Amino acid sequence: MESICTCGKTKEFRVGSNEFFVGTRKIVIHNIPHYFCSQCNKESYDSKLPVDAALKYAYKNNVAEFNWEEYKAYASAYEKAFEIGILMVVRRMADSGMQMEEVAKYTDYSPGELERLLEDEADLIKERMQYHIHASAFEREWHRQMKEASDQTIEGRLSKIKARIQVFQSQYGDTYENCFGHLADDFEIDAHPEAVDIFDWRDLEKEKDRIELALEDDFQDGVFAIPSSSKVKVRALFNYCKQVGKEPSELSADELEQFMEE
Known part of the structure; x- marks a missing residue:
């Protein structure tokens, strides 16, 4: 389909990769149909092409580049x-x-x-x-x-x-x-x-x-008494387990030692 640019020149129909910016984030769409004016050096798109929806999809899903046919x-x-x-x-x-x-x-x-x-x-x-x-x-x-x-x-x-x-x-x-x-x-x-x-x-x-x-709110002072002669620094233990990706039961004796108070 022929398309005329605002400069009066006929735009060329292409299918290729184009860059877009949403804020400061660059998103590249591959194989997207578009028109190109060589005089203005500018791309434009069919009004029925859901480019905005595609960019919104990419932005919300942290997608830096994608293929237009796959998005369709x-x-x-x-x-x-x-x-x-x-x-x-x-x-x-x-x-x-x-x-x-x-x-x-x-x-x-x-x-x-x-x-x-x-x-x-x-x-x-x-x-x-x-x-x-x-x-x-x-x-x-x-x-x-x-x-x-x-x-x-x-x-x-x-x-x-x-x-x-x-x-x-x-x-x-x-x-x-x-x-x-x-x-x-x-x-x-x-x-x-x-x-x-x-x-x-x-x-x-x-x-x-x-x-x-x-778990964090229940131990406001970071120490919780247990039925023994020692106390456990629960907040510190909880944060350590999150950091190393382990449950308390999976820690070694040496690891547990640092969270015990007499």
Whole structure:
């Protein structure tokens, strides 16, 4: 498609790598379609190309460079997952007895469009709703396990939670923040294909942070008495364990010695 620059010269259509700056951060997009004016030495983009959304995605996820085609595939899958999430809610509202005309008021679709989408995506909606039923059962089991954990020592609970977080990090190859921290709210998470894991992982991270904060706040003077002739410098011990990535039970006698007070 021909495009005319403001200088009057016809711009050349290209597909290549371009640099963008969001604040001081440089982001490179490879294989992005664009127009180039040789007279102005300037690139421009089709108004329908979601360049701003792509840069926002890269900025929030700390991505320095990416391929445009890969981003398009991600965006398409995300948009589909989000649409199915909306249709699941619509299906529940309709099944509760609401008329489609009333349901449509809560969406950007007309009643006819909603009925067509519900019919076209019926199998996928059913599959996702069954998945969420499984998720509810999984959540009940999670709460049962957490109730059992409440009878353990706080250090024991923290150890179990860290072990479960490690499983997720191994499965997804990074931390929660880097993998899913960009998801803004519960509805956005619910529309994601990995919603069950994301909710579970997020709750584990919150519980870990809460326990670690409680451990620090509970020992304001940094020393905690134990049933012996010695005292333990709990705050110092806690910080040391965080630094070396060990549980107190994993420390050697020499390591523990530095935290004992007569």
